[in-house]
Amino acid sequence: MKIAEDLSRVEETEKGDDLPNIVINETYCKGCGICIDFCPTDVLEMRGNLVAVKNLEACTKCQLCDLRCPDFAIQVF
Amino acid sequence: MAEKKKKFMQGNEACSEGAIYAGCRFYAGYPITPSTEIAETLSVRLPKFGGVFMQMEDEIASICAIVGASLGGAKSLTATSGPGFSLMQEGIGFACITEVPCVIVNVMRSGPSTGFPTGPSQSDVMQAKWGTHGDHPAIALTPASVQEIMYETIRAFNLSELYRTPVIILYDEIIGHMREAIALPEPDEIEVVERKKPSCKPEEYKPYASNNGDIAPLAVYGEGYRFHVTGLYHAEDGFPTNNTKLIGEANERIVNKVNKNIDKICINEEFYLDDAEIGVVAYGVSSKSAKFAVKEMRKKGIKAGLLRPKTIWPFPYKAVNKLAKQVKAILVPEMNLGQVYYEVERASRGQCEVKGIFKVDTEAIHPKKIMEEIEKFT
Amino acid sequence: METAATPKKTKKAKQTPFDYSKYIRGGKLPHIWCPGCGHGIVLKSLLRAIDTTGRSNNDFALVSGIGCSSRTPGYVDFNTLHTLHGRALAYATGLKMAKPNLKVIVTTGDGDALAIGGNHFIHTCRRNIDMVIMVYNNYIYGMTSGQFSPTTAQGMIATTSRYGNIESPFDVCKMAEASGATFVARGTAYHYGELEKILYEAIMHKGTAVIDIIDSCPTYYGRFNKFKTPSEMMEKIEKEGTIPLKQAAGLPPEKLQGKLIRGIIYKKERPEYTSEYAKLVEKAGGKSK
Ligand SMILES: Cc1ncc(C[n+]2csc(CCOP(=O)(O)OP(=O)(O)O)c2C)c(N)n1
Ligand code: SF4
Ligand code: SF4
Ligand code: SF4
Numbered sequence: 001m002k003i004a005e006d007l008s009r010v011e012e013t014e015k016g017d018d019l020p021n022i023v024i025n026e027t028y029c030k031g032c033g034i035c036i037d038f039c040p041t042d043v044l045e046m047r048g049n050l051v052a053v054k055n056l057e058a059c060t061k062c063q064l065c066d067l068r069c070p071d072f073a074i075q076v077f
Numbered sequence: 078m079a080e081k082k083k084k085f086m087q088g089n090e091a092c093s094e095g096a097i098y099a100g101c102r103f104y105a106g107y108p109i110t111p112s113t114e115i116a117e118t119l120s121v122r123l124p125k126f127g128g129v130f131m132q133m134e135d136e137i138a139s140i141c142a143i144v145g146a147s148l149g150g151a152k153s154l155t156a157t158s159g160p161g162f163s164l165m166q167e168g169i170g171f172a173c174i175t176e177v178p179c180v181i182v183n184v185m186r187s188g189p190s191t192g193f194p195t196g197p198s199q200s201d202v203m204q205a206k207w208g209t210h211g212d213h214p215a216i217a218l219t220p221a222s223v224q225e226i227m228y229e230t231i232r233a234f235n236l237s238e239l240y241r242t243p244v245i246i247l248y249d250e251i252i253g254h255m256r257e258a259i260a261l262p263e264p265d266e267i268e269v270v271e272r273k274k275p276s277c278k279p280e281e282y283k284p285y286a287s288n289n290g291d292i293a294p295l296a297v298y299g300e301g302y303r304f305h306v307t308g309l310y311h312a313e314d315g316f317p318t319n320n321t322k323l324i325g326e327a328n329e330r331i332v333n334k335v336n337k338n339i340d341k342i343c344i345n346e347e348f349y350l351d352d353a354e355i356g357v358v359a360y361g362v363s364s365k366s367a368k369f370a371v372k373e374m375r376k377k378g379i380k381a382g383l384l385r386p387k388t389i390w391p392f393p394y395k396a397v398n399k400l401a402k403q404v405k406a407i408l409v410p411e412m413n414l415g416q417v418y419y420e421v422e423r424a425s426r427g428q429c430e431v432k433g434i435f436k437v438d439t440e441a442i443h444p445k446k447i448m449e450e451i452e453k454f455t
Numbered sequence: 456m457e458t459a460a461t462p463k464k465t466k467k468a469k470q471t472p473f474d475y476s477k478y479i480r481g482g483k484l485p486h487i488w489c490p491g492c493g494h495g496i497v498l499k500s501l502l503r504a505i506d507t508t509g510r511s512n513n514d515f516a517l518v519s520g521i522g523c524s525s526r527t528p529g530y531v532d533f534n535t536l537h538t539l540h541g542r543a544l545a546y547a548t549g550l551k552m553a554k555p556n557l558k559v560i561v562t563t564g565d566g567d568a569l570a571i572g573g574n575h576f577i578h579t580c581r582r583n584i585d586m587v588i589m590v591y592n593n594y595i596y597g598m599t600s601g602q603f604s605p606t607t608a609q610g611m612i613a614t615t616s617r618y619g620n621i622e623s624p625f626d627v628c629k630m631a632e633a634s635g636a637t638f639v640a641r642g643t644a645y646h647y648g649e650l651e652k653i654l655y656e657a658i659m660h661k662g663t664a665v666i667d668i669i670d671s672c673p674t675y676y677g678r679f680n681k682f683k684t685p686s687e688m689m690e691k692i693e694k695e696g697t698i699p700l701k702q703a704a705g706l707p708p709e710k711l712q713g714k715l716i717r718g719i720i721y722k723k724e725r726p727e728y729t730s731e732y733a734k735l736v737e738k739a740g741g742k743s744k
Binding site: 141 | 483512521536537544547735740
C-alpha cells in the first residue's frame with residue numbers, strides 16, 4: 001500500500017492468525033476520536049492526541065472505524 | 078497577387094470570422110449590446126465546424142466556461158461589453174494565474190453602469206489592464222477597422238496560445254457595428270499558432286515549469302496527463318505552495334513573460350511620422366478621425382503625424398518615448414476622460430507637451446476638433 | 456514501511472482493506488481538513504464509488520470552487536481543477552463541452568454551490584448536462600471561519616448570526632429537482648456505505664446528478680452550536696436528523712418533523728445536454744467530436 005509511504009511509525013498489532021490487524025498511521029491521525037466513539041466493542045482508546053489499540057481481542061473487524069476515519073489513518077483487515 | 082475574396086460585413090461579424098479562422102471552437106457568452114452580433118453569428122457558424130456555442134446564465138459563467146473549455150483543448154472566446162466586462166474580471170485573473178489561453182472581446186460602450194448602452198466609448202482601456210486584482214499580465218489589442226478586427230482577432234488567439242495568457246480585444250460600438258467590404262484570408266494565408274503540448278512522459282509533466290522564462294507546454298485534460306490547476310499560487314507541478322520565494326517568482330514570471338516580449342507583441346501603425354513636428358497618438362475609432370486630421374494638416378503643409386497602437390497593452394512606451402523626443406507636442410484624442418493620455422504622458426517623460434482631447438458624450442471625436450488642436454501648436 | 460502494512464500469512468484469507476493509493480496523489484496526505492471534518496469521509500466514499508466503475512483515472516475530471524470542500528481535487532489523481540468561489544459549475548460545463556467523454560465530478564460546499572454559485576447551480580441543473588454535483592453540506596462557511604450559509608437552519612449560531620440565524624435554509628434536493636436535475640439524492644458522511652452506492656449511481660447516471668451530502672464542520676458549526684465531539688455531531692445531525700426514503704414513506708408527517716430524507720429521492724430520464732448538442736451540430740451540417 002502506497003499510503004504507507006508517509007508513515008513515520010506504524011503500530012501493528014498482530015498477535016495471532018485470527019486476530020485482526022489494526023494499522024494506524026500516526027502521521028495522518030488527527031485524534032478526532034471518531035473511530036473510538038463508533039467502535040461497537042470498545043477496542044480503541046486515545047493515548048495523548050492519537051488513537052491506540054487497547055483491546056485487540058474484542059475487535060470484530062467490522063471496519064466502522066476504518067470507513068468513518070476522515071483522515072485515511074486507520075485500517076483494519 | 079490574386080484578387081482576394083471580398084465580403085461585406087459588420088465589425089462584430091468580422092470578429093466571429095476571425096475567431097473561426099484562428100481555430101476557435103468554443104464560445105460562451107451572455108447577450109449585451111453592442112457585442113451581441115458576435116454571439117449570434119457564432120451560434121450559427123460554430124456548429125458547422127463541430128464547435129460549441131453556449132449562451133450562459135451570465136458573464137461570470139461565460140469567462141469561467143471558456144477557461145474550462147480551453148483546458149479541454151478548445152480555443153475559446155467570449156464577447157461582452159462594459160457591464161459584462163466588469164463581471165468577468167475575477168475570471169480573467171484566474172486565467173492569468175493559471176496561464177490558460179482564451180480571448181475576451183469587449184465592445185466598449187458608455188459607462189459607468191448601464192450608462193448609454195448604444196453609445197460608443199473608449200473608457201475600458203484601464204479596466205483591460207487593471208480590472209482584475211493583483212499584479213498580472215495584460216495583453217489588449219485595439220483594432221480600428223472592420224478588416225483589422227478580423228486580423229487582430231486571429232492575432233489575439235495566436236498571442237494567447239503563444240504566451241498562455243488571456244488576450245483582450247477592445248473596440249467600440251462604432252467599429253463593431255460599422256459595415257465594410259473586407260478581404261477574407263485564404264486558408265494558410267495567415268499564420269495560426271497551435272498550442273504547444275507536452276512531449277514528456279505524463280509522470281514527468283510539470284504544467285508550470287519554465288526554463289529560462291520560456292512558456293511551458295499545456296496538456297489537455299483527459300489525454301493522459303493528469304495535472305492540477307488552481308488559482309492559488311502554485312509550484313511548477315501545479316500544486317499549491319506557501320513558499321514565499323516560489324510565490325514571488327511565480328507572480329513575476331507571469332508578468333514578465335509578457336513584458337519581456339513587448340517588442341513582439343506591440344504593433345503600431347506609423348502615419349507621416351518621419352518628419353512630424355506634432356504627433357497624435359490615437360487608437361481604435363478615434364484614430365480614424367486622427368488620420369483624417371493628419372492628412373488634412375499635411376495638405377496645409379503642417380507636419381503632423383500619427384502613431385496608432387494596435388496593441389494598447391503592453392503599452393508601446395518605447396515608440397511613444399521616441400516620438401516625444403522628436404515632436405513639440407503629442408495630442409491624445411480618446412472617447413473617455415483621459416486614460417491612454419496618462420500613459421503617453423508617462424512615456425514622454427516631459428520631452429514634449431502632451432495634450433488630451435477627451436469626449437464622453439457618446440459621439441465620435443470630429444477630425445475638425447483634432448485639426449484645431451494641432452493648429453494651436455503651429 | 457511497506458512491510459508494516461502487509462499481514463503475515465494466515466490460514467483464513469483476510470479481508471483486504473480498500474486501497475486508496477490508486478487515487479491519492481503521492482505525498483499529498485495528510486490533508487488540510489480539521490480533526491473530525493466530514494469532508495475526508497465523503498472523499499473516501501467517492502473514491503470507492505469511482506473504483507467500482509472500473510474506469511481509468513484519466514476518464515474523470517474533478518472540478519471545485521473555493522472552500523474547505525473545494526480543496527478535494529488537489530489530493531486525488533484525476534484531471535483536477537480548483538477554480539473560483541462559486542464558479543466550479545461554469546468551468547465544469549466548459550470542460551465537459553470540450554471533452555464530452557470526461558466524467559466530470561464537481562465537489563462544492565453549501566456556500567460555494569448555493570450562495571455565490573446559486574445561479575450556476577440552477578442553470579446547470581436546467582441544462583441537464585452530464586455531471587455529478589456533490590454538495591458537501593456542513594451548514595456553514597468553513598474556510599472563512601464559520602459564517603452562516605444558505606443551508607444553515609433558523610436559530611443556529613454562526614459568527615455572523617450570534618443571535619441565532621433568522622434566514623430560512625434552502626433544501627438542496629428540492630432546489631435541484633425544481634431546477635431540472637435528473638438525479639437527486641441525499642446522503643451523509645455517517646452513512647458512508649449508502650453514500651458510496653449513491654455516488655456510484657450518480658456517476659453512472661447520464662445527466663445532472665445532485666447529491667446533498669450532510670457532513671460536519673466540528674471546528675465552527677460544532678463548536679458554536681454546542682456539539683461536544685465530531686462523533687456527537689455525526690450522531691445527532693447525520694444519523695438522527697435523517698431517515699431513509701423507504702422508511703419515511705410509511706410515516707405520518709408529524710414523525711418526519713425535523714428529519715431529512717436520505718437516498719435517491721428523484722430520478723428521471725430527460726435529454727442530456729451534450730447529446731442534444733451533438734444533434735444540433737448534425738443539424739447544422741457540422742461534424743461532431
Ligand atoms: C469572490 C469570493 N468571495 C468570498 C470568498 C471567501 N470565501 C472563501 S471560501 C468561502 C465559503 C466556503 O464555504 P462553503 O462553500 O460552504 O465550503 P466549506 O468551507 O464549508 O467546505 C468564502 C465566503 C472568496 N474566496 N471569493
Ligand atoms: S478517526 Fe482517524 S483521525 Fe480520527 S482518531 Fe481515529 S484514526 Fe485518528
Ligand atoms: S474494526 Fe470494528 S471492532 Fe474493530 S476496532 Fe474498528 S470499529 Fe472496533
Ligand atoms: S473549518 Fe470546518 S469545514 Fe473546514 S476543514 Fe475545518 S472542520 Fe472542515
